[in-house]
Amino acid sequence: MEILLLNGPNLNLLGRREPGIYGNRSFEDYFPELTAAFPDFTLTHFQSNHEGQLIDKLHEVGFSYHGVVLNAGGYTHTSVALADAVAAINTPVVEVHLSNLAAREDFRQKSLLGRHCAGSISGFGLESYRLALHWFQQQRPKRVGFRV
Known part of the structure; x- marks a missing residue:
């Protein structure tokens, strides 16, 4: 199965940006573990x-x-255009967030993307990606572009 892990703004700073919220590992360091x-x-x-x-x-x-x-980062809460793009495609999307959005600022608790996604995972740090991949593993699609 071909899966894209798509990261939005400021996620290139993982491991350096607010490690108390986002952890102290970069995505590049974590990616080989996922593969x-x-x-x-x-x-x-x-x-x-x-x-x-x-x-x-x-x-x-x-x-x-x-x-x-x-992981759309801050665009999760602001981008109608990104939400429209998720809604327009056939490939299922799982929304992930490193931090627990429900425990964050009020403006971070609303996702414009979530309604167009197969599901949302938040609060488990980089392991949120692994949990999303487990979901795809369980789907075992019979064809490319399945939509849930």
Whole structure:
């Protein structure tokens, strides 16, 4: 299965940015663990601080990949355009967040993306990605572009 792990703004700073909230490991350090844990998956990752690049990547893979694990960062709460892109594609998307959004500021507790996603996982740090991949593993799609 081909799965894209798509990271939004400021996630390139993981391990350095507010480690009390986001942890002290970079995504690049964690990614090899995911590829080793899911040998039957073809995992790729992409990060951008630019909304349009995230949308373009969703359009690129959204009709051919088996899944997307999306950590949209701050765009989760602000981007109608990114929510529309998730709604427009056939590939299922699982929304992930490192921190527990319910325990954060009021503005972080609303996701514009969640209603278009197969599910949302938050609060487990980098392990949120692994949990999302376990969900895809359980789906065992019979065709590319299944939609839940």
